[in-house]
Amino acid sequence: MADAFVIETADLRKTYDGIEALRGLTLSVPAGSICGFLGRTGAGKTTTVKILLGMARPTAGRATVFGLPVDSPAASVDIRRRTGFVGDDKGLYDAMTVRGMIRHTASFYPQWSRELEEKYLRRFELGAERGIKTLSRGMRTKLALLLALCRGADLLVLDEPTTGLDPAATEDVLQALVGHAAERGTTVFFSSHQLADVEQIADHVTIIDRGRVAVTGGLDDLRQNYRRIQLVFDGDAPSYTFQTRGVERVKRSGRVMTVLSSAGIDGVLGEARQLNPVSTDSAPVTLKDIFLDTVAVED
Amino acid sequence: MIWQHAFLETRWRFLIGLVLLPVSAAFVALSYPQVTALSQSVTPAPDTALGREIAEAMELSKTYGGYVWSQWFQQNGAQLAGLFAAIIGTGGLLSQTAAARLFTLSLPVSRERLLAARAAAGLGQMLALTVVPALVIVLVSPLVGRSFPLLDALAYALCAFVGSAVFFSVAFFFSSMFGSVWAPIVLTLCTGAALGALDRITGAGRFSLIQMVHGESYFRGHGLPWPMLAVSLAVSAALLYSGTRLVARQDF
Numbered sequence: 085m086a087d088a089f090v091i092e093t094a095d096l097r098k099t100y101d102g103i104e105a106l107r108g109l110t111l112s113v114p115a116g117s118i119c120g121f122l123g124r125t126g127a128g129k130t131t132t133v134k135i136l137l138g139m140a141r142p143t144a145g146r147a148t149v150f151g152l153p154v155d156s157p158a159a160s161v162d163i164r165r166r167t168g169f170v171g172d173d174k175g176l177y178d179a180m181t182v183r184g185m186i187r188h189t190a191s192f193y194p195q196w197s198r199e200l201e202e203k204y205l206r207r208f209e210l211g212a213e214r215g216i217k218t219l220s221r222g223m224r225t226k227l228a229l230l231l232a233l234c235r236g237a238d239l240l241v242l243d244e245p246t247t248g249l250d251p252a253a254t255e256d257v258l259q260a261l262v263g264h265a266a267e268r269g270t271t272v273f274f275s276s277h278q279l280a281d282v283e284q285i286a287d288h289v290t291i292i293d294r295g296r297v298a299v300t301g302g303l304d305d306l307r308q309n310y311r312r313i314q315l316v317f318d319g320d321a322p323s324y325t326f327q328t329r330g331v332e333r334v335k336r337s338g339r340v341m342t343v344l345s346s347a348g349i350d351g352v353l354g355e356a357r358q359l360n361p362v363s364t365d366s367a368p369v370t371l372k373d374i375f376l377d378t379v380a381v382e383d
Numbered sequence: 384m385i386w387q388h389a390f391l392e393t394r395w396r397f398l399i400g401l402v403l404l405p406v407s408a409a410f411v412a413l414s415y416p417q418v419t420a421l422s423q424s425v426t427p428a429p430d431t432a433l434g435r436e437i438a439e440a441m442e443l444s445k446t447y448g449g450y451v452w453s454q455w456f457q458q459n460g461a462q463l464a465g466l467f468a469a470i471i472g473t474g475g476l477l478s479q480t481a482a483a484r485l486f487t488l489s490l491p492v493s494r495e496r497l498l499a500a501r502a503a504a505g506l507g508q509m510l511a512l513t514v515v516p517a518l519v520i521v522l523v524s525p526l527v528g529r530s531f532p533l534l535d536a537l538a539y540a541l542c543a544f545v546g547s548a549v550f551f552s553v554a555f556f557f558s559s560m561f562g563s564v565w566a567p568i569v570l571t572l573c574t575g576a577a578l579g580a581l582d583r584i585t586g587a588g589r590f591s592l593i594q595m596v597h598g599e600s601y602f603r604g605h606g607l608p609w610p611m612l613a614v615s616l617a618v619s620a621a622l623l624y625s626g627t628r629l630v631a632r633q634d635f
Contacts, residue, residue, distance in 0.1 A: 100634070139488045140634035157493055157631070165491035175482030179391065191384035192490050228486075 090115045090239050090271040091136060096145035098131050098295075105131040107295035108145065113273050113288065118265055120282030120303075121275040123292040124379055129275035130172060132292070133243050136273075137169060149239065165193070168232030172243040174224040176216045182227060183212040186234075195236030204230040207260065222253035229257055233264050240265070242274035246281050254278075258285050279372045289371065291378055298378045299332075299346070303371070310369045311349045312377075315341040315361040328355045333377050344369070344377045385492055389504035393471045397508040400467040401515065407463065408516035411455045412523045412531070418444060418454075447529040449602075451520055456539040457597040461546070464513050465596070468547035469571035471505050472554025476630055477562045488635055498627040502555060509551055513544040538607060539598040545615045546596030550575060552622035559626035590614065 091113035098106040106128045113119045123129045134140040136149055138160030150166060152159035176185055182205075190196040205212060208226035210219075219227065225245065232240055240261070246254045262285045265272050276282055282289060282303075289306060291299040299306070309330075315321065321341035326334065330347025341361075345352045349366045356364065369377070390397075422441045443449035475498065476484055487497065517540035524531040553574050557567035582593050594600065595611040 134485075134635065137489055139485060157495075161491050161493055164489060167489075169486075169489035171482060171485045171489070173480075173482030173485070175480070175484065175486035177388075177483055177486070178480075188384050188388060189490070192492065 088115060089113060091119075091147075091149050091273060093132070093147040094145055096132070096135065096147050097143045098128075098135060098140065099143045104295055106135075106142075106145075109292065109295060109297060111290050111292075111297050111300060113271060113290075115271055116269050117288040118262070118272040118286045119274070119288040119290060120286035121273060121290050121292070122277075122279070122282060122375060122379075123275070125277070127292050127379070128295040129292065130243055131295075133169075133241055133275060136241060137164060137167065166238045168235055168237035168240045170225070170228045170232050170240075170242040170245050172247065174221070174228045176224060176228065178215075178217045180216050181212070182210050182214050182216065182219075185216060185227065186212075186231065189231045189235070193235035197234050197236060200234040201230065204233060204260070208256070221248045222250065225249060225253070225257060229260060233260070238270060240270055240272045240274070242272070244276055245274055246276065246278055254281065261285065279375060283371050291375055293379045299374060306346075306371070306374060307368065309346055309348055310374050311345050311352075311366050312369050312373065313343040313345060313349055313352050313356070314365045314367075315343065315356050315359065316363045316365075317341070317359070317361055322359055324359060326352065326355055328352050344374075385497060385500040386504060389497075389501040390508075392474055392501070393505060393508060396467065396470050397512070400463070400471070400508075400512045404460065404463050404467070404512050404516040405519040407459055408455055408519045409523045411459060412451060412520045412529075413527055415447060415450055415527050415529065418450065447524070448531065448535065451524075451531055452539070452598070452602045455516070455520065456543065456602075457599070460513075460516055461543060461593075461596045464509070464543050464547040465550050465575050466572070467512055468509055468550035469554045469568045469575075471508055472551035472571065473558050473564050473567040475501055475555070475558045476635075477558060477560075478564045484635060494631045495627055498559075498623075498630055502552075502623050502627075505551055505555070506548055509547050510544050513547060514540045516540075517543075535601075538601050541607070542595055542598035542601065542612070545612050545619075546592060548619045549592060549615050549622075552619040552626075556622040556626040556629075559629040 089112040091111070094110050096106050096109040097104065109128065109132060121129055121132070131140060135142050135147055136154055138154055138157070141155055147154045149163045152163050154160055154163065177188070180188065186201060190201070208223070208230060210223060210227055210230065216224070229245070232242070246257055249257065258281060261272060264270060286303055289299070289301065289303050290297055317339050319339065321336040321339055323336070326343065328351035330345050331343060331352060332346050333344040335342045343352050353364060422444055425437070425441070440453055443453040476487060476494070479487065488494070514537070517536035521531050521533050521536045550571055554567045554571040557570045561567055578592050582591050590611055592611070592615060595608050595615060600606065600608040
């Protein structure tokens with residue numbers, strides 16, 4: 085039976101020179117999902133990606149990809165054989181041509197698809213004889229994506245794949261990604277600052293903050309369950325700690341108390357009645373609202 | 384393909400060496416008539432260090448074999464081989480751009496294999512840079528009416544290769560500690576200079592790396608310096624292994 089989760093980490097920790105980049109990260113990425121991995125700069129996204137691909141070792145905790153431990157060098161080679169990676173800087177060898185880069189990468193993957201290679205070379209309008217050095221950032225991203233897609237990978241790991249791209253290039257890259265994942269059932273795990281990109285293609289979201297998971301779940305579930313509830317009082321909003329499950333954040337400002345709930349509104353409203361608010365209101369939230377309320381609010 | 388990539392990384396340095404060293408070797412061999420003519424008109428002062436060295440060089444130049452050994456295998460060839468060993472040994476994962484490094488590390492190859500390929504490609508290049516000039520000397524010697532035995536050329540080339548492999552390995556080791564391409568070159572050249580200075584101070588004994596690189600024992604009729612060749616190979620292997628372990632343990 086196939087594993088339910090392609091990526092799993094438990095209490096994953098990473099310390100660089102006394103600085104904790106990851107502080108007990110526990111996440112699961114379902115097989116076949118497109119998982120957006122969100123967080124502020126320095127939240128630990130790139131460190132997580134590096135650990136998953138064996139580029140950095142965890143200080144403590146456990147991480148597996150395809151059920152294989154990432155900190156075993158031999159298992160890490162197997163993981164990378166089944167994984168396509170597009171790094172933040174779209175790392176390629178500047179001394180090579182596009183075709184040379186493709187041939188070089190293809191030599192490591194027996195399942196390399198020449199058919200897909202031709203398809204994406206045409207679709208992305210990548211001149212095969214062009215030098216890597218002469219490619220724009222958008223073209224480099226497309227080439228990096230081609231190299232990741234053609235290798236027959238079961239998992240694509242992308243670190244900020246659309247950073248620095250214009251809207252047309254972003255759309256092209258996202259559509260290629262979604263189409264490929266849908267056709268082949270590939271799991272996609274991509275870190276991003278671009279909430280719109282995540283909302284557009286992800287079906288699963290994990291938001292991390294300061295090296296820990298702040299929010300995780302299916303995007304539809306998050307949209308359905310997350311609600312912002314506003315309570316207005318006669319005087320200043322009281323200082324109060326909710327006992328109801330799913331209360332993620334409480335903010336007070338003058339007469340208004342705003343509660344972010346991840347478990348609908350009924351429980352919160354029931355408990356809030358004892359505070360005698362003069363009015364209550366609730367509204368669904370966007371991914372951006374969830375992100376800002378769970379992460380940026382702590383600044 | 385990791386071999387090809389390893390070769391490509393140092394191909395320009397290697398190709399420059401592959402032109403420079405054989406041309407220099409040919410120049411040394413072809414200059415023999417002019418040098419012998421010149422040496423007859425020079426009288427070195429024997430009471431100075433420089434004078435003694437010139438006198439020794441003139442003495443060696445009385446035979447073509449002595450001339451080629453002293454001018455190429457003991458001097459120019461050995462120095463150039465050491466220099467190119469430092470230059471070719473430098474580089475690798477740490478000196479790649481951060482982005483290219485992550486791409487390399489994302490490939491399904493262990494770091495040990497990546498570094499082994501780089502070491503093997505570099506040592507292969509060093510073998511060419513020591514053997515080809517020696518063969519060029521054998522080939523051009525008839526042009527000045529002389530001959531240089533192939534076996535002697537290969538014996539000196541072997542000594543030069545094993546010695547330059549040590550310098551290559553020193554550079555390789557330092558490259559696993561420093562991201563800069565210059566630090567390993569400078570440190571390797573400093574190591575060579577320190578060994579040379581040590582030889583001068585101690586009088587260069589049986590276990591002199593520099594004398595082994597020159598093939599001095601073979602030239603003096605004592606055969607190949609097998610113990611020192613073995614020690615040098617062991618030192619090279621230890622340095623390559625240590626450098627590889629350092630990189631294998633690093634976070635990127």
